[in-house]
Amino acid sequence: MRESSLFNNLTASSVVTVACILGLLYFGRDVLEPLALATVLSLVLAPLIRSMRRVGLPRLPATLVSVLLAGTCVIGIGTILAFQLVAVTRDLPEYRAAIRSKIERVRELTERPFARLEAELSAVAPQSPVAPPPPVTVRRGTLTTSANQPLPVEIRAPRATTRDTLARLFSLAWGPIGEAGLVLVLLVFILLEHESLRDRVIRLAGQAEISRTVRALSDATRGVSRFFLSQFVVNLTFGALIGGLLWAFGVPHAALWGALSGLLRFVPYLGIMVAGVLIAVFVAAIDPGWTMALSCLAIFVALELFVANVVEPKVYGHSSGLSPLAVIVSALFWGAMWGPVGLLLSTPLTLCLVVAGRHVRALEPVTILLGDVPDVNVAQRFYQRVLAGETYNIILDARSYLDRHSFARYCDQILLPGIALAAAEQRAGQLETAQAAHLRTTIADVAATLTPVSKEVPRNRRRKGRVSLLDANVGAHLRKMREERLGRWQGSLDVPSHSIVLCAGLGTERDDLLTELLVRALRELDVDARSVVIGADQDNPGPDKADLISTVFLIYPVESMLEQWQRVADELRAGLPNALLVTIRLPFGETAANQTVVQEHVDMVLRSFEESLAFVVPERVGQA
Template identity: 40%
Template sequence: MPVIPEPLPISRASHRALIVIATGVVLALLYFGKDVLVPVILAMILALLMAPFVRMLQRIGLGHAYAVLIAVLLLAFIATGLMTVIGSQIVHLASSLPQYEQTIRAKLQLLQQATIGRLQAMRGEAGQLFNALGNKSQAAGQAAPVSNTPAYAAPVELPTLAGGPWDAIKSVLSSLWSPLETAGIVLVVLIFILLEYESLRDRFIRVIGGTDLRATTVAINDAGQRLSRFFVSQFSVNFGVGLAIWIGLAAIGLPNALLWGTLTAVLRFVPYVGVWLAALLAALLAAAVTPGWSLMLLTIGLFAAVEIIVSQLVEPQLYGHATGLSPLAVVVAAIFWSWLWGPMGLVLSTPLTLCLVVAGRHVRSLTLLEILLGDTPALTMPQRFYQRALSGDSHEIIAAGREFLRQKSFARYCDAVLLPAFQLAQMDLRRGEINPEQLRRARSAVVRVIETLGREAPVQPRWRHRISVLDDDNIGHYLRKQRESVSGRWQGPLAVAPGSIVLCIDTGVREDDLLTEVLARVLRELRIDARHVSIKDVEEFQEEAHPEATPNAVSMMQVVIGDVTEEWERADAVTQELRQRFADATIVAVVLPNLLEDPAPPEAGPQINVVVKSFEEAAQYALKKFMP
């Protein structure tokens, strides 16, 4: 039997070359096939949006074909109504243009005097000055004569309007023939897609999803819901903007206010430039209507005020949860699709990009699209903390932490962000993937973050404090010593109320020193007298004579266990010794979760009164103990 040779592996360079070639082929197909692809894609998006309405008509007893017919007729009726309103207003505007001719002439004359005329006058004066300097040797009476006629006095000649208003209407209709042809194609394709909607969806699921029908169905439903929410929100906002512009322009006295309101609502579907195009056209008409400039300024001010209110207050609340796109992705998509498909690509840029993001969210091979274009953070908060710490960027960590603390507690921040980031660093340290410079920057950044967010200000100047951090590679030990420099060796007075102190104790593992210090700061932020000590410190304190110390001052001890698998035996020995020394105190085992494994926490026993599994649970238990 002949041996079949194994296929040669594709090198990384060849793989990249194939990706580049495939990308170029796809772009070429998109560009040269735009006349076919644009109507089909537009019809598919409309079908995706109208499918729920068709199903609703079917639920009330209509057949599938009748439901599709009614939905398409309703869409055509709305589109025809908009075109009728815009067309009638354009006809009225075209018939009234001749009466604005004198005003336009005067405005253009004034603009020419203020711009080109001034430049020509300045050029004439400069030429006279150079001539005077060049003719110094000539007699005083032989100076070149200066003309008294200003350079900007030449009258402005406006091009005469050939024909009448009907010629303008014919030119407008001829320019609209191509969009109307595209609209007809879209309508026909839309009808067939809606008639075969279920079959096409099944075929699409079979091609894309293969055997994973569940994931593909979820992706299609997600795309439909997001597109529906986006277009409903966009239609509502654009309708409101058009209504506001119509009422505002009618109030300030601009003719054909209905035209500009409708045009604004329609053009606003073109992102970024549509509304300002409508504003420019309305401002030009306002400048032609009255001799002054007040109407034009009021028109521009109205558009600017409405757009600022909508874009800054209304749209962030609606579109932020409706699209799932990052703002930069919307801008880049608008530039890319308009370059590829022209104005229609600009209109379709947002829904097309949204479909790509949804596909990247549910198709593993397209995950890159969701990361680059989606609004979800590329890194989790612990990953961002760790990455910024390696870069030494404590300011960004503190800013993100303060934003987090506006809604949640410091204990929750330590559970959700600080602890996972610390465990990420531990894993890289054990693998030897952190170089000394990164380690130095990370230590300084973590110290700064914990001091700032934990509200424990250093007693030393910042520059001395930053240098001394580098001398102690144990961050927890350094932070504890920093507090001791403020409050003394025992981190506070010894003469206190009975049962008012909580001891935060580690098991002697070096990595847990920082976690124990963080727990002490979490409790101290809640106005609980928490003190970070080791089991050796407890022995020394009891051996030393402290006559000012209050008997039975310690009512609770919280033992921090960072890794229950490796530290439980040591923790058990520590708790046994603590129970012997503090028979009446409450011992809490703080078993912190692990990123890689989540073993079952030990149960409370003779030495341990309760087991908690996070900083937040430890803080809540202490609050219940100390608060009435």
């Protein structure tokens, strides 16, 4: 992940630039709205044009046929919906009485408890004095209340003629028709000038940024357009299913309500709720009871939940998605900027910005804030959770990970890279003492929980000596837990020859932790792995036990301890002539010793715990 900080790059010039862009979006919406609509539609039609070009059609006929086909579908569907809408308007007086009676019934049910409560409170509360009536004067048999009482005046509009009605309808329709025509012209020229526009954008970006610009345009024209086309197909299918189900229930004008559901579904969250409410109100108006309305609403909600949580994740994927909060925020932003058109285009426009932010550094904060998946890898998430004290969530995710992979892979992919991040911050002096202590405790809990030795002492039952050992050395703490259960030799010495794998280190905190994690990774596959600290004061089981060891894993040295490590490796080679001597070079970000020098003292240099498992049990590691 590229290191970036929004606040470090926040300057007065950047604030002014953002303000100018927002002002341009708001005040230039008359020009930008049709341009944005045409661009989004071009991305929707791009897969269809590419399919026609694969068949052999040139670009011009493929573009014209695609636009003509899309326009014909829109006009046909619009015509059908217009007739359906006219039919609903004609039948509306028949439903008005039913709607009014049900509204009164609902109002009575909702207002009755409050009215009763108000009556009881009014009976208890003290009564306020009633204002006296206004003075009344009698003159010549006429009753008046004021000398300056205004006279009621009724203003009636002149009756509209047929010419006026047609002119009004034409003025209302001219705006949408003119904008639709402008969008159509822009759409055709954008599709025809696709390659030319791409070349111009690459030329503007400059020769130095040509590869990044080509990748960004490729994502926009292929990935994003595929997403829009998939969204169109899903919403079309959803509308067809709703229409079919309403028709099966005997609801009139089912095609209209199905199309309305599919169209409103393009408006994030709010649109689908409006469609559900409209359908429920209409069904309640045509049915004497509430059974059909509630049934249709339940089916509508169930189908929406199924599509949103099962179908869309499989169809769209998460490669170019938005987080749910980002969808709402984008709808609020673009709705405030461009009104209904902005609300309709909020998801496509924000999605384009998120995709562009993966390649344009200036837009990278947009991708980080609004993207479906944050730009954080699993090791960084582990370390962040350690600092936040979320040990339970770490263990929960780790158990889910171990359902599919081995503990060795968990160490290679998550645990050890996370520890490496902590070690780098500790070397830089950025890790506080309390955070370092919490890191040790979390590592010990994770290792003990994921690879338990039988009847290990739980964390809340540790004795004082064990806690102080944990604060000093995590690896030594974990090794002592095993020794208390398995014995001083960490198991029986009455085992076959060449059946023990020895994990050795120089006694540093780093080496003790790595050897203990490696032992637990090997023991997960029933390998008789044991750890030892070279140079520590400890008993020797005897020279006759040397034949029990088949392999010795010696932790790769840092540059400052290379000489000591060389002496230890030579001693192991002399004391265990029949055992293989292997070292593991892990990417800890330290100043590691020269590998050429290290290779002279060992039989093999490995680079991960998984390679170690494959080296010891090659026939079983693939199954783990």
